[in-house]
Amino acid sequence: MSDRTKNWISALELHERQTDSAVRPLIVDVRAQPEFEAGHIPDAVNIPAAGVLESLPQLNTGQPVVLYCDLRHQGSSRSERAAEQLRKAGFQVRVLEGGFPAWEAAEYPVVRRSQFHQIGKV
Numbered sequence: 001m002s003d004r005t006k007n008w009i010s011a012l013e014l015h016e017r018q019t020d021s022a023v024r025p026l027i028v029d030v031r032a033q034p035e036f037e038a039g040h041i042p043d044a045v046n047i048p049a050a051g052v053l054e055s056l057p058q059l060n061t062g063q064p065v066v067l068y069c070d071l072r073h074q075g076s077s078r079s080e081r082a083a084e085q086l087r088k089a090g091f092q093v094r095v096l097e098g099g100f101p102a103w104e105a106a107e108y109p110v111v112r113r114s115q116f117h118q119i120g121k122v
Helices: 003-007 011-020 033-038 049-058 078-088 099-105
Strands: 026-029 065-068 093-096
Touching: 003 093, 011 099, 049 078, 065 078, 065 099, 078 093, 093 099
Parallel strands: 026 065, 065 093
Antiparallel strands: none
């Protein structure tokens, strides 16, 4: 397996793993909360890139992790930087190739804020 294959996952492969895999990856959106609320991959958790290290105790090192952002600055994107931190901490982590825009372009499901359920007073 090349370094590229080890470090990246396509939208197609992520979608397949999300729906068919016995070991589903933990999908982490490292964008800011407003970006996450505007639209994210189903079942993704939002841990902004700056908070990844603080979240390590809550993450399972045995579960594969997939990170994504908008990948506007490939080579120095938020998800790539966060992935490097997680790798150094012993996690098996890959980055969504093309980021969230690639997921949307493939027309896979997206959760939008309008779909969130309101609880309590509004």
